[in-house]
Amino acid sequence: MPGPIGTSPSRRWALVCTAMAASSRRRGVCPSEKPWSRCLSLHRMYVTLFTFTLLCLHWSRCSSDDDHEMEEFLKREFSLSKPYQGVGSLGSSHWELMGDAMITTEQVRLTSDMQSRQGAVWSRTPCDLKDWEMQVHFKIHGQGKKNLNGDGLAVWFTKDRMQKGPVFGNKDNFTGLGVFVDTYPNEEKHLEAQKKRYTPRTERIFPYVLAMVGNGSVSYDHERDGRPTELGGCTAMVRNLKHDTFLFIRYVSRRLTVMIDIEGQHEWRDCLDVPGVRLPLGYYFGASALTGDLTDIHDIISMKLYQITVLSKKSQDEEDEDEITIPSVDNFELLRVPESEERMSSVAIFFTVLFSMVGCVFLIVVGLLVYGHWSETRRKRFY
Template structure:
């Protein structure tokens, strides 16, 4: 394990600082976890490694917890980053759009009604050279490297882990969310070329829908071996990938209702009362009309 690229308990150094790490936004450091967002609306937070990573082959293991009060509606999600420009907030799960580098997107936003071909939470990957836009309305499927996977990690009573491995130009993402201590492959894609000297980070965001996003540990491992051949210089290359998923139709997602359950119930009751009142008044009017017709007849 490479200490300067890892984050383990106890987190804090002198004062409120964390050795080798800096944080943004709503991030809160406790003794047991680092909370990027609370279970509150419109929050975003991030934690970034302050030391550039020059490992050619590596594996990042993320110990995390995502939890909230929402049962059917929740969001938005979090992301792991290996990018050229760290410490920049934005609209992509709390970090910058049009980034340069690699993003592993963990999208929990559940309020999708379009022709989505997967469930949520959903894990996918994106490599960007600074020119691509992450489209939330399409879950980024027009720029993802390969088909991702659904991972039901919300509100688990046991620990959840994710492994992100980059070696020999192949990216492999695995999860351990079944409390078996075994990583299960989510997806693997070859032909991914990343430069060295970029920065590691994790960010998260909430919108109208919410979740608490907690990072418990980040452990970076050097996978290089003495048998590795002499490698080309990767300091100045542009991030690239040889495969992307085909795009799908753009579907606008409706905004989730901000009304609470009790407000919805009260509105329903009010609507029923109004309808009953209209029926009652209409009945009185109809009866009066009939009575007047009978009086004229006699």
């Protein structure tokens, strides 16, 4: 016969209460004290407390993330993982290789540890999911020492695919979302050449993760490591680690969240969280990497896309369901004009107006002189 540990919770409580009653009788406790009733009351109190705790936890979970409850489903047609069957083969896979990228048994190698390499892997199918989550398992390693390696890798959700270019192996002036793992501090080296330094408030430690939304007319600023168009970012020491490193990108209810797991503790760390991000449907997922004079190995182990189903308390009528055609970010001006250019434009406008006024006055004076000379000549003709 099984003991109390193998019995149900109700059976265990009955055994405990029976033991309490027997102990009370042995001590000569008066039956009117009803130890069994007191035990049952204690049982009810614990059950009530346990139920209340469960309700609080459930309410907290449902109330998190702006009163949204989310369910996620793996979408295999947009996911890349071992054993990479058919990847790169025409028509036999959902993913396609570009440039110097190659397939091994353990990873998709975007670049080897050699100069002037760029490679990418792109999804063949456009994604029409409104809310999604991408988890990227990657590895960056090489022989280069600190700040003598480069250039980094990027994860994309863009309108165009399979386009070589200078932005971590993809084209500049892209349309969509780019999340960059930048391993070389171009701006810092440029400042050092000018014998300048960051201010403590603006200093960034590399490797650095940042996000950018492009609308097709915004260029990525290499010299400043994307600072003018950066939505947010964080430091991420991801090179030459012995444990796995992960990048988490979530786009739900027009909110972009990026987190990282690089400490080997299987815990996500916040990197950036930006509301009001508007991304159209039908874009392509991809990953790319680039090396220049400095090198690194950039590997993608897996890219897993999850469809997010949002169970919101808000009615659909209250949400803004306008179709998004151009990527944008609320309260963030993508087409920024540098301050120096703005000042030059104001000066140019001032001098243009000034010279126009002087020119008008000059023409009026010349006109009056010509008219006076003509009138004088005409008057002399009658004498």
